[in-house]
Structure formats: C-alpha cells, structure tokens
Amino acid sequence: MIFINKELCKACYICIEFCPKKVFTISKELNKKGVYPSEVDDESRCTYCKICELMCPDQAITVVKK
Amino acid sequence: MEHFALKYLRKDRLPHIFCPGCGIGIIINCTCKAMDELNLDLDKVVLTSGIGCSSRIPGYFYLDSLHTTHGRALAFATGIKVANPELTVICFTGDGDTGAIGGNHFIHACRRNIDITVICVNNYIYGMTGGQVSPTTPEEKVATTAPYGNIENPLDLCKLAEAAGASYVARWTTAHPFQLVRSIKKGINKKGFAFIEVVSQCYTYFGRLNKFKNNIELLKYIKENSININKAKNMSEEELKGKIIVGEFVDREKSEFSEEIHKLIDKHKIVK
Numbered sequence: 001m002i003f004i005n006k007e008l009c010k011a012c013y014i015c016i017e018f019c020p021k022k023v024f025t026i027s028k029e030l031n032k033k034g035v036y037p038s039e040v041d042d043e044s045r046c047t048y049c050k051i052c053e054l055m056c057p058d059q060a061i062t063v064v065k066k
Numbered sequence: 067m068e069h070f071a072l073k074y075l076r077k078d079r080l081p082h083i084f085c086p087g088c089g090i091g092i093i094i095n096c097t098c099k100a101m102d103e104l105n106l107d108l109d110k111v112v113l114t115s116g117i118g119c120s121s122r123i124p125g126y127f128y129l130d131s132l133h134t135t136h137g138r139a140l141a142f143a144t145g146i147k148v149a150n151p152e153l154t155v156i157c158f159t160g161d162g163d164t165g166a167i168g169g170n171h172f173i174h175a176c177r178r179n180i181d182i183t184v185i186c187v188n189n190y191i192y193g194m195t196g197g198q199v200s201p202t203t204p205e206e207k208v209a210t211t212a213p214y215g216n217i218e219n220p221l222d223l224c225k226l227a228e229a230a231g232a233s234y235v236a237r238w239t240t241a242h243p244f245q246l247v248r249s250i251k252k253g254i255n256k257k258g259f260a261f262i263e264v265v266s267q268c269y270t271y272f273g274r275l276n277k278f279k280n281n282i283e284l285l286k287y288i289k290e291n292s293i294n295i296n297k298a299k300n301m302s303e304e305e306l307k308g309k310i311i312v313g314e315f316v317d318r319e320k321s322e323f324s325e326e327i328h329k330l331i332d333k334h335k336i337v338k
C-alpha cells in the first residue's frame with residue numbers, strides 16, 4: 001500500500017519524477033494549504049523500492065509492502 | 067500509516083519550514099533511516115547545528131539538540147563529546163557554515179579526529195540569507211553577490227577534510243538516498259571524525275538565480291552530473307570539469323580525541 005499524507009505534501013513533484021515506475025500523478029483537488037498534492041495513479045506498477053519514501057522531502061509518502 | 071521518520075521528529079511542527087522540494091527534507095529522511103537501521107539509543111544522541119536553513123534540522127528532531135551560532139556548531143559538539151564521550155554527536159551544517167565562517171573549526175575538528183559525525187548540506191549558496199555566493203559555489207554560477215557569475219575557485223570540502231585528518235569522508239547527493247543512508251550509518255559507527263557532504267537542491271535561490279526551470283530540473287542536473295569516484299579516478303581534470311564526484315573518499319582508523327584526552331586525564335589524576 002502507498003499512503004500519501006496530502007496535508008504534508010508541498011507539491012514539489014519529486015515523487016512523480018523520481019519514482020522509477022511512474023506510480024504518482026497530480027491530484028485534481030487542492031489540499032488545505034492550497035496546492036495540488038501528489039496522488040497514486042497506479043499502484044500495480046509499484047516494486048516497493050521505497051525510493052519515494054526517502055525522496056519525498058516532506059515525509060508525506062509511506063509505502064508498505066502488501 | 068505513519069512515515070518511518072515521524073518516530074524521530076516533532077510531529078506537531080510539521081510540515082517543516084523548508085521550501086517545497088528543498089533537499090534538506092531528504093537528508094532528514096536519510097538520517098532517520100540510518101538511525102532506525104542502527105537502532106541507536108536515542109537518549110544518547112545529541113544533535114548540534116550552526117545557523118542557516120540546514121542548521122534548522124535539529125529543531126525538528128525529538129532529540130536533545132543544540133542550535134548554536136553561525137559556523138561554531140563543531141566547537142559546541144566538541145564540548146559535548148569531551149564532557150561525555152558516551153554520546154553520539156551528529157552535527158548538521160551548511161556549505162557556508164562549514165566552509166566560510168566555520169572553516170577553522172572544521173579544519174581543527176578534522177585534525178583532532180574527534181568522534182563527531184558531520185552532515186553538511188551543500189546547496190552551493192547561502193540559502194537562509196537570500197542567495198549570496200558561498201565558498202562552494204561552482205565557477206560561473208550566479209548568486210546575488212555574484213550577479214555576473216562566480217569567478218572564485220570553489221572549495222572541495224571533502225578534500226579539505228581528508229587533508230586535515232578526518233577518519234571518514236564521503237560525498238553523495240539528495241538523488242543518492244540509499245548510498246547516503248549507508249554513509250551516515252558508517253559515519254556514526256566510525257570512531258573518529260566523519261564528514262558526509264550532501265549536494266542538495268535549493269531551488270529558491272541557487273535554482274532560480276541559475277535559470278533552472280524548476281526544482282526537478284535542478285535535482286536532475288545534480289543527479290546527471292554526479293560521477294562515482296571509481297569512474298572519476300580514470301578521468302582527466304578536463305573531463306571532470308563541472309562534475310560532482312560522489313562516493314567514499316576516506317575510511318581509516320586513527321587515534322580519537324575524546325578517548326585520548328580521557329586517557330591523559332586518568333593518567334595524571336592525583337586522587338584515583
């Protein structure tokens with residue numbers, strides 16, 4: 001499972017660029033801070049490498065292998 | 067579901083103050099991961115820092131910490147380590163904090179080889195004060211105080227640490243998170259001075275002033291310009307121009323200051 005804490009997300013989109021499997025996309029809904037957070041597009045592509053957990057500067061992504 | 071780093075951080079203070087996409091957050095994650103994997107006794111960990119964006123890191127950790135004066139974090143860290151050598155002391159600093167105002171403290175902490183782990187956020191610029199040129203700003207790159215491009219020779223902090231006598235020296239970037247975790251673990255375990263430089267993206271100043279389109283373009287530039295030391299060894303100076311050499315540069319055993327000073331004190335104690 002991939003969890004995104006939308007309220008911590010600052011919409012830098014590092015996750016979108018650096019996920020090797022292109023799992024993330026931009027949400028269509030604003031968060032409370034007024035930015036479009038990242039969201040999971042297709043988890044089935046995820047290899048659970050967890051690079052997104054380390055590279056999200058705002059501790060917004062948590063990955064748990066099913 | 068809780069992020070692994072939150073166990074170490076002051077949750078009530080998040081989101082942190084750093085700009086969107088700033089590399090400092092990645093360095094916080096990698097430090098937490100290293101602490102997790104080492105299973106450190108958190109009551110025996112002290113963080114120190116000087117002044118700068120990077121120096122705000124300890125304030126977010128739910129650990130004992132000292133946010134000190136610009137360039138002087140290593141002087142405070144030395145005091146902590148000598149007073150209580152049992153403690154694990156980690157110092158967060160910036161390229162200006164270490165290379166400019168704190169240059170002398172840095173050289174002599176390396177020379178003494180005191181058991182402190184330094185994590186230096188090298189964003190090539192003074193972030194906190196608005197983008198002034200720093201001792202590590204690459205040649206020709208723009209800063210507010212170098213509007214026509216930097217004409218000075220940049221300082222290689224890792225080479226300086228090596229020459230001055232540090233036990234462990236490595237450089238990675240925020241695009242090398244797994245390697246960085248490994249180096250932070252090694253640095254903490256090393257009995258002696260460990261210097262880990264992390265080239266990090268500051269889009270707000272370095273990126274915008276140098277006409278990078280966005281934060282991602284800057285981070286990609288950092289990644290694509292990195293060359294591992296094993297490959298760089300066989301390349302000419304010309305080929306390495308503008309490249310970021312990453313890897314482990316030094317890993318050696320030497321006598322350590324806090325241990326030596328306590329040995330000396332024990333030897334000369336009148337009442338044993």
Ligand SMILES: Cc1ncc(C[n+]2csc(CCOP(=O)(O)OP(=O)(O)O)c2C)c(N)n1
Nearest residue numbers: 117118119120136160161162163192193194
């Ligand atoms: C004695 C002293 N001189 C100057 C300053 C102003 N000052 C604050 S932070 C800073 C430089 C920050 O650059 P760096 O160490 O690279 O950290 P960054 O903000 O980029 O992480 C300066 C010059 C100060 N706080 N104290």
Ligand code: SF4
Nearest residue numbers: 009010012013015056
């Ligand atoms: S890396 Fe983190 S802060 Fe940046 S867009 Fe992704 S979830 Fe948001």
Ligand code: SF4
Nearest residue numbers: 019046047049050052
């Ligand atoms: S764990 Fe790896 S593959 Fe899965 S979303 Fe994160 S970066 Fe992408």
Ligand code: SF4
Nearest residue numbers: 084085088119193268
């Ligand atoms: S000014 Fe630069 S270094 Fe400071 S928080 Fe913003 S991006 Fe990071």
